[in-house]
Amino acid sequence: MTMGNNLLKGKRGIIFGALDEHSIAWKTAEKAHEEGAKFVLTNAPIALRMGALNKLAEETGSTIIPADATDNAELEKLIAEAVEILGGPLDFILHSIGMSPNVRKGKPYTDLNYDWFHKTLDVSAMSLHRVLQTAYKLDAMAEWGSVISLSFVAAQRAFPGYNDMADAKSLMESITRNFGYQYGNAKKVRVNTISQSPTLTTAGKGVGGFDQFINFAEDISPLGNASAEQCADYTVMMFSDYTRMVTMQNLFHDGGFSFTGISEKVMKKYGM
Numbered sequence: 001m002t003m004g005n006n007l008l009k010g011k012r013g014i015i016f017g018a019l020d021e022h023s024i025a026w027k028t029a030e031k032a033h034e035e036g037a038k039f040v041l042t043n044a045p046i047a048l049r050m051g052a053l054n055k056l057a058e059e060t061g062s063t064i065i066p067a068d069a070t071d072n073a074e075l076e077k078l079i080a081e082a083v084e085i086l087g088g089p090l091d092f093i094l095h096s097i098g099m100s101p102n103v104r105k106g107k108p109y110t111d112l113n114y115d116w117f118h119k120t121l122d123v124s125a126m127s128l129h130r131v132l133q134t135a136y137k138l139d140a141m142a143e144w145g146s147v148i149s150l151s152f153v154a155a156q157r158a159f160p161g162y163n164d165m166a167d168a169k170s171l172m173e174s175i176t177r178n179f180g181y182q183y184g185n186a187k188k189v190r191v192n193t194i195s196q197s198p199t200l201t202t203a204g205k206g207v208g209g210f211d212q213f214i215n216f217a218e219d220i221s222p223l224g225n226a227s228a229e230q231c232a233d234y235t236v237m238m239f240s241d242y243t244r245m246v247t248m249q250n251l252f253h254d255g256g257f258s259f260t261g262i263s264e265k266v267m268k269k270y271g272m
């Protein structure tokens, strides 16, 4: 492990969504710890059953508080307890949560199950609003606090395999703008999304055609795909005091993928 630069020294936070060591949230927790932050780890009760998170909690000296991000009462308890355990208001929150039953069960976009579509939007997008609203009502964030959630470029452009998660990401980016406006005005809290490259995690691998797509994205992007560790680096910078005036943005962290039309590597493969 490399030495940190104390970028988050004295900062307190909550990290949602570390499932196993591949999770973007897991890497971010390690990095935030390295940079001097104190935080509470949380995930849905069902995701905690395997006990993998205990290892990360030990490694980073963190407390685990279970909470389903679609449950207001559990979020209220989590945020109130986190402030108490950490000894003050929160400087950062990482929302790293996504799930679509339609993707999981292979339902195509033209034949969605609407109960599942609701679930996709609730877990993957509305949960961000719930987290923000709960923190807002409890006045749990410190001034200049920073909230990050993770998005994907399917919020702007069509990626058929991404299914109803594309709509969830669009909604999440919209909530980021609208709550970012409110929270900025009220308390100088900034709210942003990081739009990350395809990454080998449990959620990533669930998307149709992922194995081929990740190679395609690597071949298109001038810098190649951004790894989970690199995403953690960027997130830590967004939690730091060096990015205080950035809010309501969707920040592409994808090696240039989103702004590249075609690459020479791909042209060669097609004999162009």
Ligand SMILES: NC(=O)c1ccc[n+]([C@@H]2O[C@H](COP(=O)([O-])OP(=O)(O)OC[C@H]3O[C@@H](n4cnc5c(N)ncnc54)[C@H](O)[C@@H]3O)[C@@H](O)[C@H]2O)c1
Pocket: 016, 017, 018, 019, 020, 022, 023, 024, 025, 043, 044, 047, 067, 068, 069, 070, 095, 096, 097, 098, 099, 123, 150, 151, 152, 195, 196, 197, 198, 199, 200, 201, 202, 203, 204, 205
């Ligand atoms: N992996 C990729 O290719 C990729 C690319 C861009 C964005 N993202 C986004 O990054 C975020 C993190 O995903 P990941 O790739 O690290 O995968 P992951 O599977 O490790 O993380 C997803 C997390 O969401 C949690 N979760 C699901 N339902 C929940 C609920 N009801 N309450 C609380 N937590 C719940 C899971 O337990 C899990 O920890 C997601 O928002 C995902 O859409 C991933």
